[in-house]
Amino acid sequence: MVLETTTTWHMACYTDDIPENGGACALIEGEQIAIYNFSRRGEWYATQNLCPHRQQMALSRGMIGSTGVEAEPKVACPFHKKTFSLKSGECLSGDDYVIKTYPIKIENGQIFIGME
Amino acid sequence: MKQKIIVVGNGMVGYKFCEKLIAKDTTKKFELIVFGEEIRPAYDRVHLSEYFAGKTIEDLTMAPASWYAENGINLILSDPIVDIDREAKTVRSHHGLLESYDYLVMATGSGAFVPPIPGVEKDGVFVYRTIEDLDLMQTHAKKATKGAVIGGGLLGLEAAKALLDLGLQEVHVIEFAPRLMPRQIDEAGSKVLQAKLETLGLQIHLNKNTQEIVGNGIIEAMQFADGSRLEVDMLVISAGIKPRDEVAKVAGLEVGIRGGIVVDNALQTSDPNIFAIGECALAHQMIYGLVAPGYEMAEVVATKILIGVDVASFGDAFIQEPHAQTIVFENSAKGIYKRINISNDGKYLLGGILVGDAEQYNMLLQNTKNKTILPPDPEDLMLGARGGAEDGASGVMALPDEALICSCEAITKGAIYHEIIENKVTTLDGIKKCTKAGTGCGGCVPMVKDLINETMKSQGVFVRNILCEHFDYTRQELFDLVKIKNFRTYDDVLDHLGKGDGCEVCKPAVASILASLWNEMILEKGNATVQDSNDRFLANIQKNGTYSVVPRIPGGEITPEKLIVIGQVALKYNLYTKITGGQRIDLFGAHVSDLPDIWEELVNAGFESGHAYGKSLRTVKSCVGSTWCRFGVQDSVSFAIEVEERYRGLRSPHKLKSAVSGCTRECAEAQSKDFGIIATEKGWNLYVCGNGGVKPRHAELLATDIDSETCLRYIDRFLMFYIKTAEPLTRTAPWLDKMEGGINYLKSVIIDDVLGMGEQWDAEMNLLVEAYKCEWKEVVDSPELRKRFTHFVNAPKVKDPNARFEPMREMVKAAEWK
Numbered sequence: 001m002v003l004e005t006t007t008t009w010h011m012a013c014y015t016d017d018i019p020e021n022g023g024a025c026a027l028i029e030g031e032q033i034a035i036y037n038f039s040r041r042g043e044w045y046a047t048q049n050l051c052p053h054r055q056q057m058a059l060s061r062g063m064i065g066s067t068g069v070e071a072e073p074k075v076a077c078p079f080h081k082k083t084f085s086l087k088s089g090e091c092l093s094g095d096d097y098v099i100k101t102y103p104i105k106i107e108n109g110q111i112f113i114g115m116e
Numbered sequence: 117m118k119q120k121i122i123v124v125g126n127g128m129v130g131y132k133f134c135e136k137l138i139a140k141d142t143t144k145k146f147e148l149i150v151f152g153e154e155i156r157p158a159y160d161r162v163h164l165s166e167y168f169a170g171k172t173i174e175d176l177t178m179a180p181a182s183w184y185a186e187n188g189i190n191l192i193l194s195d196p197i198v199d200i201d202r203e204a205k206t207v208r209s210h211h212g213l214l215e216s217y218d219y220l221v222m223a224t225g226s227g228a229f230v231p232p233i234p235g236v237e238k239d240g241v242f243v244y245r246t247i248e249d250l251d252l253m254q255t256h257a258k259k260a261t262k263g264a265v266i267g268g269g270l271l272g273l274e275a276a277k278a279l280l281d282l283g284l285q286e287v288h289v290i291e292f293a294p295r296l297m298p299r300q301i302d303e304a305g306s307k308v309l310q311a312k313l314e315t316l317g318l319q320i321h322l323n324k325n326t327q328e329i330v331g332n333g334i335i336e337a338m339q340f341a342d343g344s345r346l347e348v349d350m351l352v353i354s355a356g357i358k359p360r361d362e363v364a365k366v367a368g369l370e371v372g373i374r375g376g377i378v379v380d381n382a383l384q385t386s387d388p389n390i391f392a393i394g395e396c397a398l399a400h401q402m403i404y405g406l407v408a409p410g411y412e413m414a415e416v417v418a419t420k421i422l423i424g425v426d427v428a429s430f431g432d433a434f435i436q437e438p439h440a441q442t443i444v445f446e447n448s449a450k451g452i453y454k455r456i457n458i459s460n461d462g463k464y465l466l467g468g469i470l471v472g473d474a475e476q477y478n479m480l481l482q483n484t485k486n487k488t489i490l491p492p493d494p495e496d497l498m499l500g501a502r503g504g505a506e507d508g509a510s511g512v513m514a515l516p517d518e519a520l521i522c523s524c525e526a527i528t529k530g531a532i533y534h535e536i537i538e539n540k541v542t543t544l545d546g547i548k549k550c551t552k553a554g555t556g557c558g559g560c561v562p563m564v565k566d567l568i569n570e571t572m573k574s575q576g577v578f579v580r581n582i583l584c585e586h587f588d589y590t591r592q593e594l595f596d597l598v599k600i601k602n603f604r605t606y607d608d609v610l611d612h613l614g615k616g617d618g619c620e621v622c623k624p625a626v627a628s629i630l631a632s633l634w635n636e637m638i639l640e641k642g643n644a645t646v647q648d649s650n651d652r653f654l655a656n657i658q659k660n661g662t663y664s665v666v667p668r669i670p671g672g673e674i675t676p677e678k679l680i681v682i683g684q685v686a687l688k689y690n691l692y693t694k695i696t697g698g699q700r701i702d703l704f705g706a707h708v709s710d711l712p713d714i715w716e717e718l719v720n721a722g723f724e725s726g727h728a729y730g731k732s733l734r735t736v737k738s739c740v741g742s743t744w745c746r747f748g749v750q751d752s753v754s755f756a757i758e759v760e761e762r763y764r765g766l767r768s769p770h771k772l773k774s775a776v777s778g779c780t781r782e783c784a785e786a787q788s789k790d791f792g793i794i795a796t797e798k799g800w801n802l803y804v805c806g807n808g809g810v811k812p813r814h815a816e817l818l819a820t821d822i823d824s825e826t827c828l829r830y831i832d833r834f835l836m837f838y839i840k841t842a843e844p845l846t847r848t849a850p851w852l853d854k855m856e857g858g859i860n861y862l863k864s865v866i867i868d869d870v871l872g873m874g875e876q877w878d879a880e881m882n883l884l885v886e887a888y889k890c891e892w893k894e895v896v897d898s899p900e901l902r903k904r905f906t907h908f909v910n911a912p913k914v915k916d917p918n919a920r921f922e923p924m925r926e927m928v929k930a931a932e933w934k
Contacts, residue, residue, distance in 0.1 A: 012909075012910060017909040017910070019644060019645050019904065020645065021645045022645030022652075024906075024909040025907060025908055025909065026908060026909055027908040027910060028910075032908075032916075040618075056660070056661050056933065057661050058657070058661055061653070061657075062620070062649065063619070063620040063623050063624070063645070063648070064617075065616075065617050065623065066618070067585065068585075071616055071617060073617070076619070078648070078650075078657055081620055083620065093545065094545040094548065
């Protein structure tokens with residue numbers, strides 16, 4: 001049997017709600033989603049807002065940037081600077097944590113987050 | 117044809133052997149069969165007591181049964197080997213399995229030694245060895261209130277701590293010897309340890325010989341040889357371990373008088389086809405490799421984690437005069453005792469004892485094992501660095517290549533050095549990944565870091581301490597370039613001087629440079645998102661994601677009216693209120709969306725930002741000085757206010773603290789500040805480069821009997837020199853440490869102006885002082901900036917439901933995090 005997963009797109013906010021090269025948090029269906037405006041690269045990302053290290057809702061307030069030859073996009077939690085890939089959600093600073101990432105799309109200045 | 121290895125025993129050591137063999141046996145030359153006595157695969161016995169603290173069996177398991185299967189290992193559990201036939205080269209198990217071998221590896225470990233005390237068979241008497249033992253203890257502890265442990269060694273103390281964790285009201289430790297941990301530490305160290313343990317709630321009885329365990333089927337009391345008696349309803353026996361050598365002995369292998377299978381340096385027994393490893397093996401000499409050093413290391417870590425006190429001994433811990441010289445350091449208030457024994461010629465470290473602080477353990481152990489020639493002041497090795505640029509990290513470079521840095525994984529200095537030099541692995545995470553060093557108990561991490569830094573220094577690899585992967589410049593170079601090119605935003609700096617997209621290291625560093633150079637509002641021109649989070653929200657993030665609010669109170673002087681406003685704001689927003697160490701008031705627990713409203717009320721009452729969130733000037737403390745104090749010789753409060761208002765908002769590589777004392781009694785503690793001023797009959801004495809914190813430092817005297825104007829000019833120049841040349845996040849004391857020529861050079865730069873920079877720095881500081889504006893006033897007045905202070909962009913009125921509080925006395929505190 002194949003389980004079908006359907007992605008529902010939720011309107012989160014407007015593009016100018018998210019500061020350039022930074023993040024902000026939106027409340028969607030009771031979940032806290034961190035949305036990042038990587039304007040330097042013209043890219044958008046969304047992850048869970050919770051940092052798994054100390055269970056703090058803080059990733060959206062973290063600094064974003066990139067690392068390595070592949071220029072992996074990442075965010076650093078403001079609490080203890082654990083860093084996570086914005087693409088895969090993997091922790092890049094040596095721990096085993098993985099954070100959830102969400103599909104994101106922009107239409108007419110509006111930001112939509114895909115949730116299952 | 118494959119050769120067959122049978123491992124007898126599946127404990128930590130047996131498992132480790134399998135792991136190493138699989139890793140080395142790339143050509144699959146060997147077939148591996150493991151027999152274990154317990155019902156589950158090997159688990160971490162060193163951290164066994166964490167089982168009581170909530171760890172599951174899965175957490176403690178070294179590797180699940182599936183790991184053995186995946187690696188082609190035949191794991192047979194609940195079936196110990198009972199017989200070895202050395203002629204036929206076969207073993208027979210309890211259930212009757214007969215297996216032949218080419219090589220046999222004995223890893224039977226050890227069992228609890230139970231002394232023949234009458235009554236040991238009674239209910240409520242336990243040993244502390246396996247998960248089954250723990251399960252039994254846990255069940256019994258539910259109906260017990262008074263417990264005791266026989267044995268004051270490491271395992272006994274661990275068991276005692278476990279009894280406390282199980283909720284017993286009274287826990288006694290009974291030791292036969294006149295001191296705790298008699299095999300590891302001396303009497304003075306034992307006294308320090310005992311005092312520490314008593315504060316944890318353990319009751320220690322020394323020189324006690326248990327004669328009988330009394331009770332009708334179930335333990336009721338312990339009777340001692342000195343006639344005394346102790347009522348208990350639970351007892352753990354931890355009187356030592358004995359090697360499990362029974363099967364080996366019956367098979368005719370040579371065993372020691374007190375047990376243990378005799379092995380040579382290659383871990384080979386008297387039968388060339390049979391080896392023994394771990395606690396069942398008895399080696400005449402020190403063994404490198406496998407796990408013997410691993411256990412040593414684990415013991416140090418275990419005492420720290422399990423009992424909360426560092427205890428370590430190494431080498432010949434007890435050797436005394438006239439065979440050696442001993443150096444002892446004791447601080448009974450802090451519960452620290454250290455002893456090192458050095459050879460009579462002063463050249464070699466022979467051994468030692470550490471209680472209360474074992475940070476130097478690994479370094480001392482390696483110096484002992486490798487017979488490193490000691491420095492002229494060997495006590496520095498024991499006490500750690502005490503100022504001066506040379507010591508501390510130099511120790512690791514003096515070790516030979518074969519010195520074990522990571523004992524758990526048996527990684528040598530040479531192996532790590534090779535990765536740094538040949539493979540250019542220059543980060544701790546990188547070294548962990550490629551060598552596994554530091555991934556076990558973690559005790560060697562400081563040494564690995566030192567080794568990386570010192571190696572790079574010696575190679576000139578990173579002598580230019582470049583900022584990060586995005587900028588090939590030192591902070592000082594970047595500072596000058598940004599100034600010359602007149603860049604005002606992070607993006608400008610990155611586009612012209614850097615590469616990539618930036619990161620959490622270079623963003624705040626560049627933001628700090630921009631702020632130090634231009635003193636412009638840090639949240640404008642797109643610079644907001646390159647600030648460290650605290651600077652971005654102009655407040656300090658706290659444990660539950662809320663923020664703290666700290667208005668500036670220059671010199672610590674405040675009017676009753678302003679004090680009332682702080683109280684009213686705290687009441688209105690339900691903020692926890694505390695007087696800080698810097699003579700001002702901190703308000704905790706503000707939701708990010710309330711920050712602009714809170715500050716609007718504070719700004720309207722005449723308050724300004726206190727920059728508690730920034731790498732910038734924090735406070736200038738003062739004592740009342742000549743205005744009230746009968747000893748005061750100058751008006752220290754007025755001068756402190758003048759100093760604080762001059763440098764408020766000044767961004768620097770790290771935070772800056774200051775103080776002004778009104779007389780030589782020094783009530784403002786100015787000598788522990790980055791710059792401190794003490795009144796004299798004739799004017800002021802200026803001290804620089806002190807700090808409190810992790811590594812307290814006394815400030816050094818820069819100038820004496822100067823007037824107020826000269827004092828400010830010297831501080832201007834001192835701060836400009838520091839801001840321009842310090843590495844990121846370096847405070848003034850370590851900055852001075854790295855300066856060639858030290859305080860004398862600093863004096864010549866500031867007072868004699870040998871660099872000829874004086875006038876320029878004076879002018880630059882005046883520009884910064886004139887450019888100052890209160891950041892919070894600017895936010896309060898700007899609807900655009902205020903908009904950014906929300907938790908949810910799509911629901912600005914909703915507060916973070918995860919920001920939880922707990923009541924504490926009459927106020928609140930942040931909910932404890934996990």
